[in-house]
Structures are given as C-alpha cells and as structure tokens.
Amino acid sequence: MNSVLETGITDCHPASVPDYMPVSALQDLQLKRLQSVVKLAWDKVELFRSRMVERGLTPQRIRSLEDIALLPFTVKSDLRDTYPFGLFARPMKDIVRLHASSGTTGKPIVVAYTKEDVDVWTSVLVRCFAGCGLHRGDVMQIAYGYGLFTGGLGAHYGAEGLGATVVPTSGGQADRQIMLMKDFGVTAMCCTPTYFLHLIDRAAELGVDMKQLPLRAGVFGAEPWTESMRKHIEERTNIEAFDIYGLSEIIGPGVGCECRQHRGMHIFEDHFYPEIVDPETGAPLPDGCEGELVLTTLSKQAMPMIRYRTRDITTILPDQCECGRTLRRIARIGRRSDDMLIIRGVNVFPSQVETALLQIEGTLPHYQILLTRDSGLDQMEVKVEVTPQMFTDKICALQELQTKIQASLDRILGIRVRVALVEAHSIERSEGKAKRVIDRRTS
C-alpha cells in the first residue's frame, strides 16, 4: 500500500494524521475509547445503564472490539422518548451547543456538544475537506442551512479549521448564491446535492456559465444521491463532486467522506466505530456484506451514542483504499432501510425514480412521489417540475416528454406510475433537502 508520502501531500493537513494510522494502532485506540465511552454512558445515561443491566452486562465485560456486539442498540425513538435532555452524559454547564433535527413528525431530536465535542467535529470536517483536496487558499461557500440543522455550522467550523476562506451564505436565495460564487471566486461549494442542481439550473437561466467559474470542488451531503447524479453535476460544471456522510445523532456532517479516489466514504473510525448488521435480526455482518450501518461514537462526551441504528443501508468495503488511508470505507448510501416503499407489493426506492428521470435527456428536475390508495389499490404519482430546459411551447412535445418519463419509470420500477408535470418551484423544500415522498395511504 502507498505510504503517505507516495500519495503526495496535496490532500493532507496536520489534522489528517490519524487517517493513516497503522490498523493495529487504530484498533488499540478504538478499544480504549470504546471502553471509556461505555463507562461514561453507564455512569451517566439512565436508559443505557438499564439496558445493560437487563442483559447482565457491565462495562468491564467489554474486553475486545468484537465485544461491541454484546451492547444494546440505540434507535431514533430513544432520542424522541427522552426529549429533550434524557441522553445527555454531561451537565448543561459543560454543554456549549445544542442542535435539533428538523424532524418531520412531532418533537425534534436534540443533540448536544461539549467544547471537546465541537473540537472533534471540527477536526473530522477538516479531514473531510483535506481529503477532497481542499486547503488554505480555497474559498468555500457553505450553503447548508445555518441554525438548528447541523449542516451549516458543522461545515463552517470545518472549513474555517482548514484555513479556507468561508462564505457563510446558508441556504436559499439562489440568485445571490450564484452572484457571490462568481464575484468572490468561490472554489468549493458545500450544500445538498439537490440544492446544487437547482443552482446549476438557475445559473443557466441567468446566463452564468459554471464552467467559467473557479469552482473546482463540491462537497455534497445530508441526503443520499447517486453516481448518475455525480456524472450529471460534473458534466455541467468543472467541479469534482464529493459525497460526505453524517447524521446529527452521531455528530452531524463529517462522520465520513470520500477521498479523491471516489470509491466509498472513509469513516473517521478513530471517533466513530462502524458496524454492519442485518436490518431484520440485528446480527453483525462481516465487512463486504450489505446491511444497516450502526455507529458508536468513541469520543463524544455530551451525548455518547452506543450502537446507533442509522437505517442507512451500505457495505463496509473490505479492501484498503488506494489513497493510503487506513480508515475503512462504506459504499455510498443508496437507500435507507426505512425509505423503501412497498407499492402493490413491489419494493421501490426513491433513488430509482431519480435514476429513471436522469435517463431522460435534459436536466434532473425536482420530483416528488405521492402515494395514495384508491379502492384498496396503491397509486403512485411522480410529480416532476418543468425546468426551462424541458419546456417547449408545444403541447405535443410536453406530452411526449411525459410519456418518455412514464416509460422510463415503468421500466426501472416495474410498476405502473402516473406522471404529473408541475410548475417549477412548486414542490416544497426544507433545509435545501427535497421532501421526496408524501404517503397519503392510510391502512
């Protein structure tokens, strides 16, 4: 395997040193940290302690990394049930930041950070950005929402930690985003991939050629996206598009990120221990097998998460990356175990709809899946926003487009769906993330 020096230091930063730790040293560190985080949760988090006691476990039982499989899982509803502060392991005086999810139903999920946690978060984002080949001198526009959502502030601290020049635009106001991108000579963009697609389309409408801008990298996350979407983005701009992974429950963005090899996302394993389990049984699966990603925070102080079920379906890639990092990688998240739709008995993932739309020439439009039940039968409608590139003033051309989209969806999904062309910007968006599925089936 390549040593750090052979890879060239262009995608390195002092903070990146742990990326290249020998595996045995990394595992020693992981075990030591796992033992102390289990101890912390046992001492301070009532829910965790009671679950341990039910299983007849004490922290001393954790003697090897494999023993992690003995520990109880934590699930999203645990955060809701203990709202707002029930899983905190440190008193409020030690907590310097609270974030909350946008949670679509009921109470949000609250997460907390001590000063040390914020420092770890910053350091993993520095390592993400360094791995994308960014460095001091880059001008990074952060168009994730700033506020309770972890995306904006997380990326902001990371970019600043890297030494880059930060343009904290937050989300929204596409025209101004494009103006600043151009006027400030922005070289890297951080936002959701769907928001960036919107910016590409809007720039074209405004007559701004993204290929003429100094923009060279995009770090896109907060929602799953596909390889075909990467191709689409890279063809229309001069950027290299990176997938970044994270979730608020663990820390926010920066749990993992692609390097320039673009072959999976490195997980910052010295802080977040990844496992793959069978989503049905919870049984651990070996590297190379597809299953649900489970993460344990190894150093988080304010709110340790032990074996958190992410619901993201992926694989831990078994081989080492060409970039020389010893950190294991997960395959890009194509789907979540809870976003699978069962329509008339057929399994459908929203990402398949995206693939079907990308096969039609033109742009990737915003879309939304609407599920209803009519006389006991599931109906699926895909609403597709008409973009300037798709629009012609002839009804027959629009009908032809509709038929093409329909045929592509039928072919990929294997079920009959209805396609509705809707006005631009008529599908609601939150935090720049598109709300992809509306399920109005009441069973």
Added chain:
Amino acid sequence: MKIQQISLFVENKPGHISAPARLLAQEGVDIRALYLADTQQYGIVRMVVSDWRKAAAVLEAHEFVVKLTEVLAVEVPDHPGGLADVLGALDATGINIEYMYAFPYLRGAQAVLIFRFNDLDAAIARLQAAGINLLGSDELLK
C-alpha cells in the same frame, strides 16, 4: 416580420393564471393577444405582449418557466373565404401550422391571426409572394 411570443407553463388549477397576469399588470405590460392550450393537467399560456423583454424578465424573476418563440402576425381579410385564401397559399408547400390563434382586434376590414409554423422563413417567403401582409411588432403593438 417575426413577433416574439411568450409562453408560460401553468398547471391546470384555479388561480394559476392570475399570478402571472398580476405581475404583468404591475410592470405595465399589456397583453395584446393570449391563447391557452390546455390538457387535463397543465396548460401553456401563449401571449403577445406590449414589451416581451420586460414581461420575460419579471416572470423569470418570479421563477416562472418562460419560453420565447417567434411567430408571425398575418393579416387575413375579414370576409367568408379570407382564411381559406391565406391558407391556400401554403398548400402543397410542406409548411405546417403548429398552432394559430386570433388577435382580438381588427385593422379595418382585416383580421390578424398569429401563426406558428414549423418553418418560419419559408412561410414568410411564401405568404409575401402571395401578397399577404405580415405585421411587424411596431405595427402590431402600436
């Protein structure tokens, strides 16, 4: 000769034409001719307006999907057989009418129709050769 027509994609729902109409009103843009092509789900509003640049700018700024298309404004004698004569000039030329609609005012004994042809230049040549008057924007919008 060629007139710029503005087209707009709208969903076939109550109230969906009033927003663009209001925007044009605020900008002082006069809609001189309008035609709505509709399907069950959506429609295309085609308009000839007093100032197409201003109209396109304000609609786009409000995130409407707008398209500009060149059309012809053709004078048609306002008597039985007037339209048949004009269309007769195009028979056997292979020029196809993609759509047409009437411009709602008369120039004396002449009606004005808006035409979109598959081959605009061929249509101009042919209609002029047949002595049919085509109106430019200046004449049409004054």
